[in-house]
Amino acid sequence: MNGVHDLGGTDGLGPVQVEDREPVWHSDWEKAAFAMFPANFLKGHFNLDEFRHGIEQMHPAEYLLSPYYEHWIHTVEDHVVAAGVVDAEELEARTQHYLKNPDEPLPDRRDPEQVALFEQVMRAGGSARRESGRDPRFAIGDRVRVADDSPLGHTRRARYVRGKTGVIDLAHGTFIYPDSAANGLGEDPQHVYTVRFDAAQLWGEEAADPNATVTFDVWEPYIEKA
Numbered sequence: 001m002n003g004v005h006d007l008g009g010t011d012g013l014g015p016v017q018v019e020d021r022e023p024v025w026h027s028d029w030e031k032a033a034f035a036m037f038p039a040n041f042l043k044g045h046f047n048l049d050e051f052r053h054g055i056e057q058m059h060p061a062e063y064l065l066s067p068y069y070e071h072w073i074h075t076v077e078d079h080v081v082a083a084g085v086v087d088a089e090e091l092e093a094r095t096q097h098y099l100k101n102p103d104e105p106l107p108d109r110r111d112p113e114q115v116a117l118f119e120q121v122m123r124a125g126g127s128a129r130r131e132s133g134r135d136p137r138f139a140i141g142d143r144v145r146v147a148d149d150s151p152l153g154h155t156r157r158a159r160y161v162r163g164k165t166g167v168i169d170l171a172h173g174t175f176i177y178p179d180s181a182a183n184g185l186g187e188d189p190q191h192v193y194t195v196r197f198d199a200a201q202l203w204g205e206e207a208a209d210p211n212a213t214v215t216f217d218v219w220e221p222y223i224e225k226a
Contacts, residue, residue, distance in 0.1 A: 001053075002150045002159070004060040009160030009202070026067075032106075033069040036076045038118050046079040048128070049182030053154035054078050130189035132174035136220070138193060142168045143226040146195075146218065154182035157222045164201050165226045169215065170194035177219055191220040 007013065025031050040046060046054065054075025055063070063071065080086045098104065138144060148163030156178045172192040180188035196215050199208035 166197035
């Protein structure tokens with residue numbers, strides 16, 4: 001992603017406000033928004049990377065001015081409409097209905113099989129690790145540089161590490177490649193490495209904390225030998 005949705009290292013947005021004893025949910029609607037992800041993910045309406053890419057389709061002003069779980073609702077709406085699960089006109093009609101009748105109870109639908117599947121996934125986890133016949137091109141201790149181009153579509157290669165040089169600290173094996181999975185090109189498993197950057201490499205000598213480092217997980221296509 002190359003739009004405002006990639007906020008890492010961006011200036012001018014003010015400090016991060018950390019609430020004292022912040023609640024898990026600020027409103028009941030956030031619980032519903034959270035539940036929409038596993039319900040639709042388990043039914044195959046989107047994968048994790050498509051879910052993230054859907055958020056990146058939001059208008060920049062709307063994205064910056066809306067709370068976190070509104071971003072989730074936006075991408076769920078887009079995907080279920082695209083999958084033909086919900087008709088866009090029906091969705092708009094129901095939205096207007098509840099805006100006019102905010103105290104009316106929501107439909108009560110229960111799906112014990114889906115709940116059981118969700119509980120199973122929550123306990124066991126849903127790893128993105130995938131087997132691959134690819135041999136790793138890099139090893140722990142290698143100095144690598146993150147490619148500095150601007151890819152179209154979804155990517156997990158944040159702007160603030162592009163063009164920067166670091167050292168591989170860990171090699172994790174092969175995992176689903178987000179740049180492929182989010183853009184409709186399949187899982188395409190790629191090797192993942194943890195790269196350690198000097199803070200000064202990322203932020204400059206004047207802004208960086210002395211002796212600080214930042215670690216960032218990269219997929220193999222993101223990097224080249226330095």
